[in-house]
Structures are given as structure tokens and as C-alpha cells.
Amino acid sequence: MIWTKSKTFILSGLFCFLLSACAISYKFNGSSINYDKVKTISIADFPIKATYVYAPLGTRFNEELNDIFIRQTRLQFVKRDADLEIEGEITGYNQYNQAVKADGYSSETKLTITVNVRFVNNTNHEEDFEQQFSAFRTYDSSQMLTAVQDQLISEMVKEITDQIFNATVANW
Template identity: 85%
Template structure:
């Protein structure tokens, strides 16, 4: 009976840890499917505003958010656009518009829709089959027309740029 306990103890202390360590499961919580053996660098050019209506802080916020998502969620090294990176992203902000969304009983606008549209060009120098040119990404938010755009636009821009940068991230490196 003692020899059974010794065998069980040896199994528990030596064999079980080897089995557990030999079995591994890999999870990617960010959704990216980058082959880091081939893809090591990314360049993201600043997106200028080319829309009719220009709100200068939008470009700064969008450009920083786009770079930030790739830095936080990948192991890619961000390099200058002048360098020949494995992945290259460039484009422009083509739309920053507001529209009357709903009309109240008194005939005045009750809701306003704010929309941001971005045009993106993507080059994957390790697999050109994944390239795309002039793909549009957009997001919108509505706010009550009793509020001034100047009072709500910074908060709305933060939400919309996060949504658009997520869309760009998914279209370029998530491959789902």
C-alpha cells in the first residue's frame, strides 16, 4: 500500500507538472492575427482634415488614437512614414458633418447627427493580397438640438474616433 502512495506522489510532483506545461493554449484577446516573424513595423501617416467643415482638434485626436491602438494592442514598432514599414496606413478625414436628425412638433430640429468619415489606404508589404485603397470608415452620434455643438463635440469626437480606429484596426490586422 505504501508503494502506491509513493507512485502517486511521484506522479503528482513530477509527471503532472510536465504534462501541464507541455499542453499550452494560446489566446489573443485583442483579435489581431499578425505573424510577428514577418511583420515587425508599422507606419501611420498623419490624417489631414479634407472636409468642408474643419475642427482642428479632430485631426490631433484621431491621429493619436489611431497610433495608440496599434501600440497598445500589437507588438509592432511604430516607425516614420518615410521609412519602409511592413504595414503602412495613410489617409484623410473626409467628412465632419452635422445634420438635423429629427423634427419636433413645433417644426424645429430636436436631434442633430454628427458624423465623421475617414478614407484609409493600407499596404501590407509582406502580403499585398491584404492591401486596400480608399476604404471609407465612419461613425456618428446624435445629440439634442438644445445643446450647442461646441458644448458636446469633444466628447462625441472621443467616442467616434475610438469607434473608427477600432474599425481600422480590425480591417488591417484582425482579419476576421
Template identity: 55%
Template sequence: MTVVVAIIAMVITACSVSYKFNGASIDYNKTKTIQIADFPIRSSYVWGPMASIFNNQLKDQYANHTRLIQVKRNGDLKVEGEITQYSQRNKAVTAQGESAQVELSMTVNVRFTNNANHSEDFERQFTATTTYDSRQSLNSVQEECVTQMVKDITDQIFNATVANW
């Protein structure tokens, strides 16, 4: 009987950390707010809507998968950085020596600060790539490709910052 009471007591005290199916593990007793800065584009090659797609998706990721309150300054967590690279290159060549596939790549530099635990602070780059058939124009596939890469990068950032992966 005392073993059962001890187990129940441990379970109750362990409930202060929230574990979700999305991988977030946040101690909401210590961490209540997050400050997410808009990421400017610092890449030499630019597609206009890319920054707003990225910034909105990053903020939505935390809003939809955590209980953190987004603030403009003095957040318990702080995520900032810039889009440093957006490029395309030929990935595959046909037997005739023509391009068959084009690889599109995006890299984002992130600075993360955890004001409750500075040992978790980091600066790191996150990259995503996608390919498309070279018979298609970049203009016809760009929105879909960028949206896919942004989803991948924001998942990586989310996992690195609040999932402790």
C-alpha cells in the first residue's frame, strides 16, 4: 500500500513537465513566455514572400504546439536569427547532359536563449532541401517548395529548442 502511495506521489510531482505527442517538453512552472523575432533575409538570392512564410510558420509552430505566450521582449525563451541562404543547383543530369532535376535549398541561422537555463542556449544553422523537375519553371513550383522547406526547418528549430532532441 505504501508503495502505491509513493508511486502516486511521484507521478503527481512529475506532472509539472508537459510531454506532448509533438515532442515538446517544457516545464511551464519555469517557462511561460517566448519571444520570436522576425527573421530577415540575408541571402543574396531572394524570393519576396519567403520571409513572411517562414516567420508566420515559426510563430504558428509554437502557438499550436505549446502553451507558451508569445511576447515582444523579455521572453523566458528567445528565438532569433536570419535566413542566410536560398539557392538552387542542378542535381541530376540526363544521358544527353541536360539537367533533369533541380535542388532548391534554404538555410536559417538561429540563436536560441533559454533564460531559465542558459546551458541550453545555442547558435546553429538549420537547412532543408527539396527537388523539382527541371522541365518545370521555378516560378511554378517555388511557393510549394519554399512552404515544404519552411515546414521542415521550423520543425527542426522547434525540436532543437523545446523538445530537447
């Protein structure tokens, strides 16, 4: 069988048409929300109930938790009777000596934040949970906590809010 230029041209055109007609679309915004069922969310402010209280922690955590849902979902924020409800409290803000040098003094200090979260999915109560989330960072003990605290809190709050987002709406 001898191929002619016209047959090659027709097959090439057909291949290009089929290739352009097929499209694969992925959406990686981090959530797997069925927006036909779930339209609203309420997120209560998380009070600090830890023994040690660093006031800016509460504000930073509450803002970051709200922001992640604003940035990565299309959910409407409401005060009550939401499809998804998130509430809880910051239960731990602690520092511990992590490592000891040969002279007996601490060389590293571990700072930990722990948050207790209650999640209610009013469209599917099988997904409801109460769970603790935490993050930690270590820093050189020769530094004062006040010198590194804001940076470490920023990193840990981001990590914890990501964990909460993934546990509540990512469903991976």
C-alpha cells in the first residue's frame, strides 16, 4: 500500500484534532470539597488555654486559620449554623531543654505549640472529630526565646493550620 501525501496530511490533521479535543484537568488547591453540598463554614476564635501565654500567638493562629480557608476554598464564612464548624483552643505553648552539652548546660531548646480542634461536618457527621495538632521547633539555647519566638511561632502556626486544613477538607 502506498501512502500519499493527502492521506498523511489527513491522518496528521485527525491526530491533531483528537489531541486537542482531549484535555486533562487537575485542580490542586488542596481541598476536596463537594460544593453542591458544602457551602458554608464557621471558624470560632481559638482562645489560649496554655499554662504559658504569649498573647500574639492567639491572634496569629486565628488569622492564619481563617486565611487558609479563604485562600484555598470557596466556602462562605458565617457565624453559626454552617455546613462545616471548626472550634477549639490552644492548649500548649511549652519550651523544654532538648540537648545537653558536655558541661551540663543545655545546647538546644524545643518550643512546642499544641492545639485542640473540634470539627463538625453537618452534611456528613461521619467526618466529625476532636483531635490535637502540634508542631515544634528547636533553637540554640544561647539565644533568648524573645529573640526567636516570633519567627518560630510563624513557622509552627503555618504547619498546624496546614494540618488542620488537610484533616478537615483535604480528605487525601
